[in-house]
Amino acid sequence: MANYLLKRLLLMIPTLLGILLVSFVIVQFVPGGPVERMIAQLQGHGVDATARFAGGGQGGDMALGAASATGEGSKYRGAQGLDPEFIAELEAMYGFDKPAPARFIHMVWNYLQFDLGESYYKSMSVTDLILQKMPVSISLGLWSTLIIYLVSIPLGIKKAVKDGQPFDVWTSAAIFIGYAIPSFMFAILLIILFAGGRYWDFFPLRDIISDGWQDWPWWRVAIDYAWHMVLPVAAMVISGFASLTMLTKNSFLDEINKQYVLTARAKGLQENRILYGHIFRNAMLIVIAGFPAAFISIFFTGSLLIEVIFSLDGLGLLGYESIINRDYPVVLGTLYIYALIGIVMTLVRDLVYVYVDPRIDFESRSV
Numbered sequence: 088m089a090n091y092l093l094k095r096l097l098l099m100i101p102t103l104l105g106i107l108l109v110s111f112v113i114v115q116f117v118p119g120g121p122v123e124r125m126i127a128q129l130q131g132h133g134v135d136a137t138a139r140f141a142g143g144g145q146g147g148d149m150a151l152g153a154a155s156a157t158g159e160g161s162k163y164r165g166a167q168g169l170d171p172e173f174i175a176e177l178e179a180m181y182g183f184d185k186p187a188p189a190r191f192i193h194m195v196w197n198y199l200q201f202d203l204g205e206s207y208y209k210s211m212s213v214t215d216l217i218l219q220k221m222p223v224s225i226s227l228g229l230w231s232t233l234i235i236y237l238v239s240i241p242l243g244i245k246k247a248v249k250d251g252q253p254f255d256v257w258t259s260a261a262i263f264i265g266y267a268i269p270s271f272m273f274a275i276l277l278i279i280l281f282a283g284g285r286y287w288d289f290f291p292l293r294d295i296i297s298d299g300w301q302d303w304p305w306w307r308v309a310i311d312y313a314w315h316m317v318l319p320v321a322a323m324v325i326s327g328f329a330s331l332t333m334l335t336k337n338s339f340l341d342e343i344n345k346q347y348v349l350t351a352r353a354k355g356l357q358e359n360r361i362l363y364g365h366i367f368r369n370a371m372l373i374v375i376a377g378f379p380a381a382f383i384s385i386f387f388t389g390s391l392l393i394e395v396i397f398s399l400d401g402l403g404l405l406g407y408e409s410i411i412n413r414d415y416p417v418v419l420g421t422l423y424i425y426a427l428i429g430i431v432m433t434l435v436r437d438l439v440y441v442y443v444d445p446r447i448d449f450e451s452r453s454v
Contacts, residue, residue, distance in 0.1 A: 095437070096192075099430050100357075104195065107195060109423075110418075110419055121181045194419065195223065197267060198420075204419075206414055207417075208414055209417075214420070217402065217420065221401075223295055229326050235331060238324075240371075243332045243336040244339055247340050247343065248339075265325045266329035266330065273322050273326075274322035275326045281318065291315050293399075295399065297311050334374060335370070338372075348366060403432075406418070
């Protein structure tokens with residue numbers, strides 16, 4: 088197993104490099120980059136936009152005094168009327184004064200040191216920005232994943248044992264109704280019903296904890312945090328039970344009908360011992376295999392609309408805003424973190440594989 092772990096850890100390097108390279112190349116061809124956005128602001132808002140760039144100093148004077156420059160031949164749209172030297176300053180400020188290969192190599196070297204650069208628009212490092220937003224996404228992803236797994240796995244096992252019976256039929260109907268409801272629509276319904284939208288005002292809407300929590304005892308902080316999490320987590324899990332429940336059920340059904348189960352029953356073993364001592368270990372392998380993808384999906388991509396609707400400032404909202412604003416350091420930095428977490432979670436999945444079923448030997452397989 089040690090050799091396999093070493094191979095997987097070494098494989099992370101080219102995998103991350105490939106992800107970063109593809110992302111970097113795509114970013115180079117996206118229209119409306121930060122330089123063009125600043126030029127558009129300068130052309131559309133004049134002094135205010137210039138002051139935003141240069142604080143009203145020399146750069147602002149240069150932009151204001153460049154009306155005589157034609158800007159012809161510039162590679163940026165809307166650069167007419169701006170001094171080429173000012174355009175060069177903009178490029179240097181955003182790091183576009185160097186060739187793309189040099190920028191990529193510099194970026195990779197910094198990423199290896201976990202230096203993700205500085206945000207173009209938020210005046211702070213990308214690392215600090217991600218750490219600032221991380222608690223919201225961790226809260227939503229962790230509790231949603233935990234609740235989905237704690238409900239879906241026992242429910243799927245119960246449905247497999249009672250396959251075709253009334254319990255199986257009505258629970259299937261219930262989870263598929265929940266699956267058909269979009270999370271954002273259910274979130275809006277919850278706000279209307281329970282967050283002061285129209286009827287009751289039981290739950291808060293903004294942030295994951297109330298202001299002034301630093302002066303509270305720990306138990307009050309825990310209760311307030313849980314109170315804030317009720318509605319967003321409920322909106323995220325409503326559609327998450329169906330796939331995992333049916334996956335667990337079908338996996339157990341496949342194992343229940345195998346010969347070793349019939350042999351165990353013929354020996355007189357109790358049904359619970361057969362189910363949890365023999366079937367569980369084999370049936371759970373396919374469920375474990377899907378855990379990294381499910382976790383990453385819930386942890387990041389699944390929380391975007393929920394964060395917007397409930398005014399939660401997390402990674403999903405940060406990623407969306409950085410793409411809209413062409414904040415490339417934030418875009419590439421968050422992609423790097425997402426990719427790193429995804430690769431690590433895949434490795435964790437393999438380790439859990441071996442823990443659940445020690446007969447699995449990854450070293451005898453090619454990576």
